[in-house]
Amino acid sequence: MTPLLDHIKNQIRANGPMRIDEYMATCLLHPTYGYYTTRDPLGVQGDFITAPEISQMFGELIGLCLAQTWISQGSPQHFTLAELGPGRGTLMADILRATRRVPGFYEAAEIALVEASPALRDIQRETLADHEVRWFDTADALPDQPLYLVANEFFDALPIRQFVRSDTGWRERQIGLADGALSYGLGPVLPQPALSDRLKDTNQGDLIEDCAQIAPVLQAISSRVATHGGAALVIDYGDWRTLGDTFQALRAHQKADPLTDPGQCDLTAHVDFEQLANAAAPAKHTRVTPQGVFLERLGITQRAQVLAKTLSGRALEEHVAAHRRLTHPAEMGNLFKVMALYPPTKLPPPGLDP
Numbered sequence: 001m002t003p004l005l006d007h008i009k010n011q012i013r014a015n016g017p018m019r020i021d022e023y024m025a026t027c028l029l030h031p032t033y034g035y036y037t038t039r040d041p042l043g044v045q046g047d048f049i050t051a052p053e054i055s056q057m058f059g060e061l062i063g064l065c066l067a068q069t070w071i072s073q074g075s076p077q078h079f080t081l082a083e084l085g086p087g088r089g090t091l092m093a094d095i096l097r098a099t100r101r102v103p104g105f106y107e108a109a110e111i112a113l114v115e116a117s118p119a120l121r122d123i124q125r126e127t128l129a130d131h132e133v134r135w136f137d138t139a140d141a142l143p144d145q146p147l148y149l150v151a152n153e154f155f156d157a158l159p160i161r162q163f164v165r166s167d168t169g170w171r172e173r174q175i176g177l178a179d180g181a182l183s184y185g186l187g188p189v190l191p192q193p194a195l196s197d198r199l200k201d202t203n204q205g206d207l208i209e210d211c212a213q214i215a216p217v218l219q220a221i222s223s224r225v226a227t228h229g230g231a232a233l234v235i236d237y238g239d240w241r242t243l244g245d246t247f248q249a250l251r252a253h254q255k256a257d258p259l260t261d262p263g264q265c266d267l268t269a270h271v272d273f274e275q276l277a278n279a280a281a282p283a284k285h286t287r288v289t290p291q292g293v294f295l296e297r298l299g300i301t302q303r304a305q306v307l308a309k310t311l312s313g314r315a316l317e318e319h320v321a322a323h324r325r326l327t328h329p330a331e332m333g334n335l336f337k338v339m340a341l342y343p344p345t346k347l348p349p350p351g352l353d354p
């Protein structure tokens with residue numbers, strides 16, 4: 001038995017069934033045995049691959065989108081260029097390369113990474129060795145100044161709770177022990193005032209998810225964007241008002257059982273963009289736009305054609321496949337969505353609608 005499984009079972013024996021958010025937080029970020037704390041999970045050798053790891057075009061277009069927003073807002077001097085959950089630092093490196101020639105951008109930018117994993121901080125330090133970078137534990141520690149921020153596949157890693165609607169109210173899905181193994185169960189009906197608006201669109205037996213950490217993270221961002229200027233691009237898989245069980249584990253690019261091998265698999269849930277929108281004030285939020293549409297609007301096809309001219313053989317095939325993977329509705333183009341926060345008095349970032 002792994003030390004983390006042992007630890008979780010002891011917790012359940014001592015305190016009773018564990019909420020899904022507690023389980024998720026323990027598996028992902030336990031200081032000694034957590035999934036993110038101890039490893040680099042990204043890439044072909046790892047458990048999952050993200051858009052910036054698929055093609056440099058993703059980060060380049062995000063960089064130009066943020067830089068254009070910065071110019072449209074009057075090129076404020078001294079701003080934070082931030083990323084939440086930067087993984088290997090690839091996205092930030094591509095953003096910085098693409099914006100190198102934007103006059104004044106580099107001089108004004110202070111790079112800030114919000115990262116919980118010491119192992120990934122080390123890799124980010126290497127990837128971004130040519131730049132001055134500051135790390136923060138949480139978004140509310142970011143400087144009080146204009147903020148241009150991106151979060152790709154960050155919110156899906158935040159712990160969720162799950163509730164099943166019964167005839168008398170919401171019962172929380174929990175993890176307990178059955179015959180010595182981790183197993184799902186349902187807690188008692190308890191008042192859940194925060195879920196009352198979900199009574200309208202659910203029926204008995206339906207399962208809904210709630211992510212309590214979304215609101216404080218968005219508050220930290222939206223207050224800075226609304227007060228000082230800036231914009232925040234949130235990119236993730238999910239949809240408006242998700243319904244049903246989206247709690248999933250990935251290991252070596254295959255779906256796995258979230259209760260098997262805790263700490264050895266990536267655990268995520270789909271992002272409910274309505275929860276983001278509800279926490280967006282005092283900033284405004286854009287409509288939710290599919291990633292494929294967003295990247296097309298930013299000119300990914302033109303960029304892909306320019307890059308294709310420099311490639312041949314296997315490299316060209318991989319480049320064409322990467323373009324398709326990022327944008328095609330049957331691949332990441334539709335599953336992944338983009339939403340931005342922006343100041344109430346300004347226009348939304350390019351590629352997105354108010």
Ligand code: SAH
Binds near residue numbers: 051085153
């Ligand atoms: N954005 C990157 C990596 C996504 S993986 C990319 O697109 O490739 C998720 C990232 O979020 C990892 O860097 C992980 O360590 C970080 N992370 C997860 N939960 C976090 C938390 N609560 N606080 C800060 N960082 C977190």
